[in-house]
Amino acid sequence: MNKLRGVIDFCLRHQTIVGYSIVSLLTAASEQIFSSVVFKCPCNSGNLLYGSVFLLVPAFILFLFGYMVNAKMWRLLTGSCPPEKRCSCSPWGTGTRYCLLLLPVTARTLVAPLTWIAVALLTASFYECAASGSSLIKNLMCKGKGKECHEVLVRIPCDEMILQKEKKNFSIEFPSLQAQSQLIGWFLIVIIMTLALISTCVSHCCSPVSYLQLKFWKIYSKKEQELFEIKAKEHATRLAEINMKCFFEATDPAPFYTPSNEDWRKISFLYTFSSQEQYYSMIHKYVNTNRGPLQQKTFYDSVSVS
Numbered sequence: 001m002n003k004l005r006g007v008i009d010f011c012l013r014h015q016t017i018v019g020y021s022i023v024s025l026l027t028a029a030s031e032q033i034f035s036s037v038v039f040k041c042p043c044n045s046g047n048l049l050y051g052s053v054f055l056l057v058p059a060f061i062l063f064l065f066g067y068m069v070n071a072k073m074w075r076l077l078t079g080s081c082p083p084e085k086r087c088s089c090s091p092w093g094t095g096t097r098y099c100l101l102l103l104p105v106t107a108r109t110l111v112a113p114l115t116w117i118a119v120a121l122l123t124a125s126f127y128e129c130a131a132s133g134s135s136l137i138k139n140l141m142c143k144g145k146g147k148e149c150h151e152v153l154v155r156i157p158c159d160e161m162i163l164q165k166e167k168k169n170f171s172i173e174f175p176s177l178q179a180q181s182q183l184i185g186w187f188l189i190v191i192i193m194t195l196a197l198i199s200t201c202v203s204h205c206c207s208p209v210s211y212l213q214l215k216f217w218k219i220y221s222k223k224e225q226e227l228f229e230i231k232a233k234e235h236a237t238r239l240a241e242i243n244m245k246c247f248f249e250a251t252d253p254a255p256f257y258t259p260s261n262e263d264w265r266k267i268s269f270l271y272t273f274s275s276q277e278q279y280y281s282m283i284h285k286y287v288n289t290n291r292g293p294l295q296q297k298t299f300y301d302s303v304s305v306s
Contacts, residue, residue: 020108020111023111023112023115024111024112024115027062027112027115027116027119028115028116028119030058030116031058031116031119031120031123032119032123034054034058035054035120035123035125035126039054039125039126039129041125041128041129041132041157041158043129043132043154043155043156043157043158044133044154045133045154046133047129047130047132047133047154047157048130048131048133048134049133050129050130050133051126051127051128051129051130051131051132051133051157052126052130054120054126054129055117055120055121055126055127055130056117058116059112059113059114059116059117060113062112062113062116063109063110063112063113065112066108066109066110066111066112066113067105067109070105070108070109072104072105072270073102073105075268075270076101076102076105076270078268079265079268101270107199114188114192117188118185118188118189118192119185120185121181121182121184121185121188122181122182122185122186123181124177124178124181124182124185125157127177127180127181127184128156128157128177128178128181129157131177131180131181132153132154132155132156132157132177133154137153137177138150138153141153156177157177208273208274208275209273216280217273217280220280220281221280221281224280224281224283224284228283235258238256239256239258242254242256263286266282266286266290267282267283267286268282269282270282271285
């Protein structure tokens with residue numbers, strides 16, 4: 001039991017790393033299933049297209065899916081170009097304004113796509129098929145060997161023994177397709193890990209708060225989000241009960257305060273910590289700076305019903 005508790009505590013303390021690890025493992029397992037069950041290289045002139053699709057298209061789909069399920073992205077975009085401001089809202093201007101804020105989101109979203117590409121390169125099936133149909137690889141591996149070498153090269157993904165049987169047809173100075181793929185895969189992994197380490201070091205060095213305050217900030221943000229979900233559910237339930245009672249019993253609604261559209265807008269922005277203001281979220285800032293005396297409003301005074 002103590003060991004289990006220790007494992008749970010470790011997962012809670014390092015939930016970000018554990019989450020990325022789980023995503024990476026699931027992606028790697030999916031790649032293995034695709035390469036062994038679904039993928040069948042045609043071994044003809046269509047090798048380049050077929051192999052490239054299996055190598056890159058799933059990665060691109062994972063990239064888009066990562067954006068779709070990222071709550072921070074939708075928090076940034078929701079309400080950024082409302083109908084009343086649509087004339088003055090430029091897509092280019094909006095994209096430029098949010099570009100820096102989306103960089104961390106993009107970095108997290110790239111975990112699954114890059115894992116797919118790295119694992120696919122290490123297993124070599126997709127690259128071997130795509131490269132065997134590439135004119136560049138043909139010119140390098142069949143340098144001065146004639147058209148027969150090109151015809152043999154496209155059949156390698158379907159029969160590895162061809163490479164041994166027809167070894168005389170290939171340039172010995174150039175590594176095999178599997179070796180090329182694995183080398184590229186390891187170089188990609190090294191580059192990713194190096195960039196991840198550098199970006200982590202830079203973000204910590206440029207942090208406006210100390211290490212322990214940063215930990216406190218993360219704890220506060222997590223607890224605030226949990227409490228927001230609970231209170232929002234309670235508030236929505238109470239409001240729904242009032243409306244249903246008024247509808248079915250034909251009574252007037254009792255006074256019930258609901259935050260205005262402007263209140264919701266103020267707390268919906270992503271918060272950036274400032275050394276001049278010691279607030280830990282937009283809600284924290286709102287209740288200390290923007291909130292006037294609480295006025296009793298009815299539901300119809302505070303909410304526009306469509």
